Amino acid sequence: MSFYFGEKNWPQIEEYVKKNAIVILPVGTTEEHGHHLPVETDAMIARYYGDRLGAAAEEAGIPVLVMQTINFGFSMGIVRKWPGCPNINTRTFMDYIYDINESLIKMGFKKIVMLDCHGNHDCLLRTVMREIADKYNIFTMTLSPFSLSAKLYAQIKKDPEGDIHGGEWETSCIMHIHPELVDPANFTNVDAIRCNSKLRGPVSTWGLQKTITGLFGDPTYSTAELGKAVMDEATVRGVEYLQAYYAHNEQSE
Ligand SMILES: [Zn+2]
Secondary structure (H helix, E strand, O other), X not given: OOOEHHHOOHHHHHHHHHOOOEEEEEEOOOOOEOEOEOOOHHHHHHHHHHHHHHHHXXXXXXXXXXXXXXXXOOOOOOHHHOOOXXXXXXXXXXXXXXXHHHHHHHHOOOEEEEEEOOHHHHHHHHHHHHHHHHHHOOOOEEEOHHHHOHHHHHHHOOOOOOOOEOOHHHHHHHHHHOHHHOOHHHOOOXXXXXXXXXXXXXXXXXXXXXXXXXXXXXXXXXXXXXXXXXXXXXXXHHHHHHHHHHHOOOOOO
């Protein structure tokens, strides 16, 4: 059975509203990812993760609808130095995502999960979450496959530093999802992460070192096996969140 929102007719969508289904909105972006990955890398990961979660949720008996992936979003200027980013400014992006959430709520949906698959979107999606909660008393959720697989990734990655943009995690994911779109002949470690790991997180990562090829990480360690392992992990962890979210019905007045 299909779990795609866009393939339903309206009476079918109404049935999902009655079942208090979870609506999943995969959010990616389009931006340069070095010389070896396609510009739609984040959108491909978002789409794939939405498909995996949709299938796993259905198998777990959770009613879900997966929406079309958001392919365009906000990227910082450093990424836009290279071609490949049809950029959406932060406020336009937030308004667009807010409007989708608001429309779903007006249809009657109460549980919405945004899949956060692009680093620059974290705070923007969470701002929308707060605004929606404040206006509608509806509590949406964001899930990031990178965060949900971080523990496993830390155990199995070979790069001593790790990935922020186009390195081992993302390259491995695309090697698993779309191997034909990865160009290993162009793998390079010139932009391996050199900055002190204590600074990552509290400081906006893109400013911490100079990038030559548009990467912030080292793809040379990447394997399709690692990509599969982290996406499997993110799916298992993600369904645990969906299960708890679906089962939870209490909220403030
Ligand atoms: Zn990316």
